[in-house]
Amino acid sequence: MTQDIVILAAGKGSRMKSAFSKVLHKVGGIAMVRRVLTTASSLPESKLHLVVGHQGEQVEANCQDFSANIVWQNDPQGTGDALRRVAPFLQKNGATLTLYGDVPLISASTLQKMTALSNPNTLVLLTICLENPMGYGRIVRNEQGKVTAIVEQKDATESQLTINEVNTGILLAPNNHLQGWLASLTNKNAQGEFYLTDVIAMAARDGVDILTVNPENEAEVAGVNDRVQLAALERELQHQQAVSLMKNGATLLDPSRIDVRGELTTGNDVVIDVNCVFEGKVVLGAGVEIGPNCYLKNCTVGDNTIIKSNTLIEDSKVGENCDIGPFARLRPGTQLANKAKIGNFVETKKAIIGEGSKVNHLSYIGDTEMGANVNVGAGTITCNYDGVNKHRTQVADNVFIGSNTSLVAPVQVADGATIAAGSTITKQVGENQLAFARARQTNKDNWPRPVKK
Template sequence: MTTDIVILAAGQGSRMKSSLPKVLHAVAGKPMVKHVLDQARHIEQAKLHVVIGHGAALLETALANEQLTFSMQKEQLGTGHAVAQALPNVDPEGVTLILYGDVPLTRSETMQQLVDIAAKGNLGLLTVHLQNPTGYGRIIRNDANKVIAIVEQKDASDEQLKVTEVNTGIMAVPTGLLLKWLPQLSSNNAQGEYYLTDIIAMAAEESVSIETQHPACEQEVQGVNNRVQLAELERWHQLQQAEVLMLNGATLADPSRVDVRGNVSVAGDVIIDVNAVFEGDVVLGHGVLIEPNCIIKNATIGDNTHIRANSVIEDSTIAANCDVGPFARIRPGTQLAAGAKVGNFVETKKAIVGEGSKINHLSYVGDAVIGKNTNIGAGTITCNYDGVNKSLTEIGDQVFIGSNTALVAPVKIGSGATVGAGSTITKEVIQSQLAVARGKQTNLSNWQRPVKKG
C-alpha cells in the first residue's frame, strides 16, 4: 500500500524576520524540512510531496536532489487548503500522512504508528499534553473519551481552553476519506481559513474511529515560529546527541558545549573537551582526545590520536597515535599514517603523510606524498600551484627538510636526503643527497646605517 507523505512548507514564517523560508532554517546544521524528509523516508512505500509557496524557488533549489513532488500553494488559505494542493498526485487507494516542514524532530517510529492506524481504515491523530497549551488547538473528547473534534484557540470556549491535550497537526488518513472531506471544508471561522482539523469532526460524524498517539517527548512535535524557538530546539536536540555520545563511551567536559551536525561514532574512552563541533560523518577511535575549540567534519580519527586545541579537520583520515595541532588545519584529502604529527599552525591539503613523519610548525603542505619518519622543518611550503595547474611534491623516507624551505612542484626528494634551511628546491634531489639552494651570504664592513632625516 502506498503511503503519500505530504509535508507542508508553504508558509512565510514572518516571525523569523528572514528572507529565507522558515523551513530552510537549520537545526543541527540541516534545514528543518530536510530532517522531516529524512525521517519520512523510513516509511515503507512512501511517496513524498512538499507543498511550497513563499520562497518556492529557494525550496526547489535546496531540495533539487530529493526524490519528491512539489505542489504549489499560491495563496496561504490554511492547512486544509495546503493539503488539498497535493491531492492530485496521491494514490486514492493508499494512506496520506501529513507532516510539517517546521516540526523537524518527529521520529519515523511515531510516523509509522499513525500510518498503521490509517491502514486499518481509521484516522491516526498525534496529540500531546502540554502544561501550557496556549495557542494550540484543543482535543475535544466525548463522555466515552473518544475524540470528536479539534477546536482552535481563537474559536474555543472558556471551558475548552482548559483542555491540556492539544493537536500537533500531524495525522494519517485513508486517502479516499481525505479526498471526500477536504472539499467540504469551510473558512467560516475566526481566521477565515480552511482548517485541516475540521476533518476530525467529519470523521466523528461518520463513525470513523479516531485513534490518538503521543510522541515520546514534547520536543518531538515542537514547531518553530521564531529564532528563539529555533535556538531552544537546537539546544535540546544537541543535549540528546551529547547523551548518546556519553552512553557510547565518550567523556564530555560539558555536554552543553558540544554540537553534532551529522553522525558521530565513538569507541570507548574518547575524551571531548568544550566547544567541539562535528559535521557530516565522523568516526572517533578508542582513546581519542579532542581538546577545546575543534571542528571535525567528515573524518576518521584513529585510536589514541590527540587532536589539540583550535584545530580544524575536514574530509580526512587520521590513523592511530597521531598528534595534530594546536591550530592545525587539515584540509580535504589529507591522510596521516600511524604516529604522524602535524603541529601548530600547519596546513595540509591532499597530503599523504607517512608513518612517524612530522610537520611540526608553521608549514603548508599541499598535493604531497611524504614517506616514513621524515621531518619537515618550520616554515616549509610545497609550492603546488603555478597559477593554472596543481602539481605533486614527492618526499621519501627519513628525509630532513630544513626550515623555511620552498619545494617548487613538481619535484621529488629521495629517501635519506637533506635539504638545507632557506632553500628553494626546483630540481629533483636523489637519495641521500644534501641540497642547498640559497643566495651566498655577503658580510660588509664599515657599513653605515641610515639615519632619520630632519
Template sequence: MSLEIIILAAGKGTRMCSTLPKVLHKIAGKSMLGHVIECARKLTPQKIHVVVGHGAELVKEQFVADDLNFVIQEQQLGTGHAVATAVPYVNADNVLILYGDVPLIEENTLRALLQKVQVKSLGLLTVTLTDPTGYGRIIRDQKGNVVAIVEQKDASESQKQITEGNTGILALPSEPLKKWLSQLSNKNTQGEYYLTDIIAMAVADSYTIVTNQPQSEMEVQGANDRIQLAQLERFYQLRAAQQLMKQGVSLIDPHRFDLRGEIVVGSDIEIDINVILEGKVVIEDNVSIGANCIIKNSILRKGVVIKPNSHIDGAILGEESDVGPFARLRPGTILHENTHVGNFVELKNTSLGNYSKVGHLTYLGDTEVGSYCNIGAGTITCNYDGVNKYKTILGNEVFIGSNSSLVAPVVIGDAATTAAGSTITRDVAANSLAIGRAQQIQKDNWQKPKPNK
C-alpha cells in the same frame, strides 16, 4: 497497506524576518524541511508530496529527488486547503500529514501512530502541554473519545483550559480524506480552511479517532521565529550528545557540543568543549579531541589525538597520529600511523608517511611525504604557479631544514637533507645535502650528523 506522505511547507515565516523560506532555516546544519524529509523516507512511503508556496523555486532546487513531488499552493488559505492541493496526486491507501517546520519529529513516534490506524479509524498525534497557548485543543467526550479539535482563537474559556494540544500530524485513509476536504468551510475567526475540522467529520462518519503522543513536547515543536529555532537547536544538540554518551563517548560538557551531520563512534572517546562535528565523521576507539575543534567529513583512526583549536576537513588520520594545537588539515590529507602535525601547520591534498613529523609553521600542498621524515619549521611547498598545481614528493627519512621553500614539481630522494633557509628548485638525490640559499649545491654521499655520545 500502501503509504504516501504529505509535508506542508508553503509558509512564508514572517516572524523569521528573512527572505529565506521558513522551512529552509537550519537546525544542526540542515534545513528544517530536510530533517522532515529524512524522517519521512525512513517510513518507506511510495511518494512524498511537498506543498510549497513562498520561495517555492528555492525549496525545489534544494530537494530535487525522484521520490519527491512538489505541489504549488498559490494562495495560503489554511492547512486544509494546503492538503487539498496535494491530495489529487495521492494514490496510496493511507496518508500521513507532516509539517516542514516541525523538524525534530522521530521515526518511532510516527511508526507508533501508523500502527494504531486500522479500518474505520484515523490516527492523531496529540501532546500534553504545560502551556497549551496557541495550540488547537483536543475535545473528548465523557468516555474519553476524541470528538473534535477547536483552534485557540475559536475556543471558549473552558476549552482553553484543556492541556492536550493538537500537533497537526495525522495518519488516515486517503479516500475519506478526499471527501472530508471537499466539505471544509472557512467560516471561522481566521477565514481559513482548517484541516482540524475533518476530525468532527470523521466522528460523524463513525470513524474512531486513535491518538498517540511523542516522548517530548519539543519533538513536535514548530519554529515560527529565530528564538524557537534556537530552542530547537539546543534540544537537538543535547539529545545527540546524550545518545553519544550512551555509546561510550565522554563529553566534558554536553551543552557545549554540536553535531551537524552523521557520526560513527567507537568507545572510550573524549571530546572537550565547543567541538563541532560536520558531515560524515568516523571516530574510532580511544580518540581524544581538544577544545574548540571543527571536524568535517573525516575519519579518525584508533588512538588519534587532536589538540585544541584544530580544523580537520576531508582528512583521514591514521592510528596514533596527533594533530595540533592550531593545525589545519584540508581535503585530501592522509596521515598514516604515528605521524605528528604541530601548531600552525596546514596540509592540503598531502600524504604523510608513518612516523613522519611536521612540527610548526608549515604549509604542505599536493605533497607526498614518506616515512620517518622531519619537516622543519617555516617550510612551504610552492605548488601553484598561478595557473597550475604541481606535486612535491619526499622519499623516506628525508630531513627538511627550517625555512625551506620546495618549488614543485620536485622530488627529494630517500635520506636526503635540505639546509635551513634553502629554496629547492631541482630534484635532490638520495643521501645528499641540498643547499639552495644563493646557488643550489649538492654534496653526494653526504653523511648525516650522528647523535653526540
C-alpha cells in the same frame, strides 16, 4: 498500508525576518524541511509530497534529491487548503500522513507508532498534554473518552479552553475517506481558512475510529515561527545528541558546549573537550582525544589519535596514533598515515603524509606525497602554485628536510636524502644526497644601522 506523506512547507514565515524560506533555516546544521523529509523517507512504502508556496523555488531546489512530488500553494488558505491541492495525487487506497516543514524534530519511532495503527477505518492523531496549551487546537472527547472534534483556539468556548490535550497538527487519515472529507471543508471560521482539523468531526460523524498517539517528548512536535524558537530547538537537539554520544561511550567534558551539525560517530573512550564543532559526517575511532575549540568537518580519525586545541580538520582522513596541533589546519584532501605528526601552525592541503612522518611547526605542505619517517623542519613550504597551475611535490622515505626550506614544485626528493636548512630546492634530489641551495653569505665591517628620521 501504503502511505502518502505530505510535508507542508508553503508558509511565509514573516516572523523570521529572513530573505529565504523559513523551512530552510537550519537546526543542527540541516535545513528543517530536509530533516522532516529524511525522517519521512525512512518509513516504508511511502510516497512523498512537498507543498511549497512562498519562496517555493528555493525550497524545491534545496530538496530535489528527495524526489518528492512538488505541489504549489501560492495563495495559502490553511492546512485543509494545502491537502485539497494534494488530493489529486493521493493514492486511491492507503493513508495520508501530514507533517510540517517547520517541525523538524519529529522522530521516526513516533511516526511508526502511528502507522502501526493505520487501517481503512481508522484516523490516527498525534496529541500531547501541555501545562500551557495557549494557541493550540484542543482535543474534544465525549463521555466515553473518544475524540469527537478539534477546536481551534480562536473558535473555542471557555470550557474548551480549559482542555490541556492539544493537537500537534500531525495526523494519519485513510485515503478512502479523506478525499470526501477534504471536498466538504469550508472556511466558515474566525480565520477564514480551511482547517484540516475539521476532518476529525467528519470522521466521528462517519463512524471512523479516532485513535491518538503521544510523542516521546514535547520537542518532537515543537514548531518554529521565529529565531528564538529556532535557537531553543537547536539547544534541545544538541542536548539530545550529547546524551546519545555519552551513552555510546564518549566523554564530553561539558555536554552543553558541543555542537554536532550533521552526523558524529564515536568509538569507545573518546574524549571531547569544550567548544568543539562537528559538521557533515565525522567518524572518531576509539580512544581519540580532542582538545578545546576544534572544528572537524567530513573527516575520519583513527584510534588513539590526539587532536590538540584550536585545530581545524576538513575533508581529510587521519590514521591511528597521530598527533595533531595545537593550531593546525588540515584542508581538504589531506591523508595522514598512522603515527604521523602535524604540529602547531602547520597547514596541509591535498597532502599524503606517510607513517611516522613529522611536520612539527610553522609549515605549509600542499599537493604533496610524502613517504614514511620524514622529518620536516620549521618554516618549510611547498611552492605548489605557479600563478596558473598547481604542481606536486614528491618526498620519499626517511628524508630529512632542514628548517626554512622551499620545495619548488614539481620536484622529487628520493629516499634518505637530506636538505640543508635555508635551501630553495628546484630540481630532483637523489638517494642519500645532501642538497643545499643558499646564496653566498657576505659580511660587511662597520655597517651603519639605520636611524629613525
